[in-house]
Amino acid sequence: MPATPIDAQLSFADVDASADVSLRETTFVVVDLETTGGRATASADGSRDAITEIGAVRVRGGEVLGEFATLVDPQRSIPPQIVQLTGITTAMVHDAPTIAAVLPMFLEFARGAVLVAHNAGFDIGFLKSAAEQCGIPWPRPPVLCTVRLARRVLTREEAPSVRLSTLAALVGSATTPTHRALDDARATVDVLHALIERVGNQGVHTYTDLRGYLPNISNAQRSKRALARNLPHRPGVYLFRGPAREVLYVGTATDLRRRVGQYFNGADPRGRMKEMVALATAVDHVECAHALEAGVRELRLLAAHAPPYNRRSRFPHRWWWVTLTDEAFPRLSVVREPRHDRAIGPFRSRADAIDTAALIARFTGVRTCTSRIGRAAEHGPSCPEREVSPVPRRAASPPSSTRLLRSWRPR
Incomplete structure (x- = not known):
């Protein structure tokens, strides 16, 4: 001891x-x-x-x-x-x-x-x-x-x-x-x-x-350490780019300079990462306030670019989104592919998306019952009180969460 x-x-x-x-x-x-x-x-x-x-x-x-x-x-x-x-x-x-x-x-x-x-x-x-x-x-x-x-x-x-x-x-x-x-x-x-x-x-x-002095690190790998030199010691997302500015790889870090620097000193032994570094000509980054924001941005960038050296980019169908249903009194719905830009996501799992939808419904008053309500109808027996957050009734005006979802749309 x-x-x-x-x-x-x-x-x-x-x-x-x-x-x-x-x-x-x-x-x-x-x-x-x-x-x-x-x-x-x-x-x-x-x-x-x-x-x-x-x-x-x-x-x-x-x-x-x-x-x-x-x-x-x-x-x-x-x-x-x-x-x-x-x-x-x-x-x-x-x-x-x-x-x-x-x-x-x-x-x-x-x-x-x-x-x-x-x-x-x-x-x-x-x-x-x-x-x-x-x-x-x-x-x-x-x-x-x-x-x-x-x-x-x-x-x-x-x-x-x-x-x-x-x-x-x-x-x-x-x-x-x-x-x-x-x-x-x-x-x-x-x-x-x-x-x-x-x-x-x-x-x-x-x-x-x-x-960097240890064996199994190529001279080409060492020579590219300068690509990390100007990155900040901040959380964020980094993108390795190839000769034609194509995105080769996307990742997140709590310290961008430290994490990207590890690709050039042998700390990451994966063969495909060495191959990716050999092709890379630049590293872009997006600073984030915290790891949660970095994770969301990473998933969006994976969906947008499908980088060849990211395993997760090969399975976009595994992601989940939270959207508003298209009806007079909309509800939050968890879907594989959103049909409009009023969506939050992507999420790594359906459970994460459901938890987020429940939290939004709790604080915005979006109804949670599953029956469809017509434009001229009112909340009644079809939406028991225990299933609907207490908010003032308005005949057909959209709930405030619609604006919230618009502000979260993917870029």
């Missing part, structure tokens, strides 16, 4: 929002796991391996801020070969907490930091799988792999192997890796600091620089 308190510090959102924040001011949580085997996801027979120990060290600027260490009950026996490798026996974890109890504490310990691991795909894969099994949302922290970084920084002559034990000896780590989680996490901290010191001599001073 955490052995030392964690002082007040910058969150990763604060760090990543500014290209001027140095690696020395970035908080890292270096984590290592021991497990019952190598299968983080379920095999054909439904079986999978489980975590037996978590060790982590929180560091910033070369200073250790806290440590986290605990055995974990995998709720199964530990294979003999794993016992031989780690020294962790089934008896040792019998009274340990389960991952359902440990994982929330670890995520809190790691909150706001860059997660670092040696061969990060293994450790992060097990943590994500555990979160899925426990019904805990994965926070999607930025991840740095010291194996990848070592392969980029060190020559083959310096380090023929990038095993943790080899690198720990190479950098003179104060801790020898032992296949126990906290020891290995401490050794990885020393490796991380040594590698960061090396890249600093090559002009890599921020986490964004470091992401």
Whole structure:
């Protein structure tokens, strides 16, 4: 468990929002796991391996801020070969907490930091799988792999192997890796600091620089970082445009400059995104007051442009709209395709559209009963009082929500 308190510090959102924040001011949580085997996801027979120990060290600027260490009950026996490798026996974890109890504490310990691991795909894969099994949302922290970084920084002559034990000896780590989680996490901290010191001599001073320095990022990808330079640190919608100004991709962000910058530093590993970035020649944006407005604008832009690199733009029939019915005393209706411009939407789900319609009806007095009322008729038995919001009766004048809907029409 955490052995030392964690002082007040910058969150990763604060760090990543500014290209001027140095690696020395970035908080890292270096984590290592021991497990019952190598299968983080379920095999054909439904079986999978489980975590037996978590060790982590929180560091910033070369200073250790806290440590986290605990055995974990995998709720199964530990294979003999794993016992031989780690020294962790089934008896040792019998009274340990389960991952359902440990994982929330670890995520809190790691909150706001860059997660670092040696061969990060293994450790992060097990943590994500555990979160899925426990019904805990994965926070999607930025991840740095010291194996990848070592392969980029060190020559083959310096380090023929990038095993943790080899690198720990190479950098003179104060801790020898032992296949126990906290020891290995401490050794990885020393490796991380040594590698960061090396890249600093090559002009890599921020986490964004470091992401761009890692392999699998093409020179073309790096060269387009200037496309994000003039974007604001504000919520909004961004549009990647191609050579003919066609819209290639539409997305939303709580911080436009930070999010768009991630497409050029390797933070998004999706192959189709790399292909899209290679084609992009410009990035337009629309500032929004909050995430809700950005989400609505994004859906409208998807409907208008059907960008080829957005999966959601392929399914416009899945969107929903709130409209007024065409009758003397109109009602709000939820439809797939509005027949006029007095519509609110689009909504991602029918339930969202229904909730919005109910809210509008509550505050505008639009009737909610389903029977049709003629132009010369009045609200009566066909519209019980419990189904109609109390508003003054007017023979045939349209309700105020008609004007409201006009003001919400798609642009």
